[in-house]
Amino acid sequence: MLSADWNSWVRENLERGCTPDSLVQVMLARRIDGKEAALAVTQALAAVDGAPTSTGPCWPDRFAFRSANRAIVGDRTLRVIARIERPAAVLLENVLSPQECQYLIALSKQQMRPSTVVSPDTGEIAMIEARSSEGAWFVRGHDATIAAIETRLAELMRVPVEHGEGLQVLHYRAGGEYRPHYDYFPPEQSGSAPHLARGGQRTASLIMYLNNPDAGGETVFPLAGAAFVPRRGNALYFAYCDGLGRLDSSSLHGGAPVAGGEKWIATKWVRQQPYR
Known part of the structure; x- marks a missing residue:
């Protein structure tokens, strides 16, 4: 308490x-x-009377999966497994093939480094206790496989490929977690300024699950009381910045501790403008 x-x-x-x-x-x-x-x-x-409130759900314009239960994206049919309205979030199956999942894991294994976060005060990159994972970053269009995945994700999220940050692959061992946090850069914090200058605010995230942990490892939204279990090939999309730049504080989320086995994910963040 x-x-x-x-x-x-x-x-x-x-x-x-x-x-x-x-x-x-x-x-x-x-x-x-x-x-x-x-x-x-x-x-x-x-x-509290008059307390500040954030915007409502931040679904992008023409986003098919706000209401549709399936849609063809690129070379595959994606189906909705679960959806919540606030924050705007949808769990999709068949976003990545088993072969693509295996490829991203194999490609990342030799490049793993301890995961970091952005300091809210200075904007510098730092390691913190709340995030216990290791990761690898790939520039946009790193190779033909990643370029094809990024094209599919851009169509899924209704944003140009150029608005996406490079793909990040993360590995959590047993006990690994990422405590609740926001993916956007709080505009009132001075450390956000250098990151906002590189493409504007983050507007949405897509978490792709590359394997099946034996237990735990859910993506949790504490304010919504929701949890999504990782399954290979599935992806969780959630949006938190609308067209006017208003942010949805209900997008607080985290990675629950891995209770058995290990967890591999790939993450794509998208920005308001082309990302440099």
Whole structure:
């Protein structure tokens, strides 16, 4: 349980105009459990009159999977497994073939480095306890296989290929996790400025599952009370920035600890403008 002092701090800062996501970020930095932080902010928002609220669901224009249960994307038919409205999120099957999953894992194994995050104060890259994984980055169009995957993902997400960051492959061993966080760059934090200058705000994420962990490893959305189990070839899309640049704080998410086996994923982030 969050202490009374922290609950009071949340209410006071909401009353003076702080955004919900900025408060969650501070609590995560103080090593407060993400679920407790999210619950405290949610409860305080319901009790504080005039507290700031974020935009509604950020579905892109013409995004087929907001309502359709299947669609042809490139050379394959994608089907919806699950969908939630807030945040705007949909779990799809058949986004990657088994061969593509195996290829990305094999390609990444010799390039793994400890995973990092962006410091909210300085914008520098740093390692933190809340993220226990290793990863490999590939520039956009790294090879023919990755270029073909990126073309498919761009069509799926309704954004130009040039708006995508390079593909990132992540590996979580047993016990590995990524505590709840946001993928977008909080505009009120000074460390976000150099990243926003390279293509604007992130608008959406696509997490592709490359294998089947034996237990755990779900992608969780604490504010929505939702969890998605990783299965090879499936992908989870979620959006958090609308056409006016408004951000959806309900997109707080994390990777639950891997309770058995290991977890491999590939992530694609997209920006408002072409990414440099």
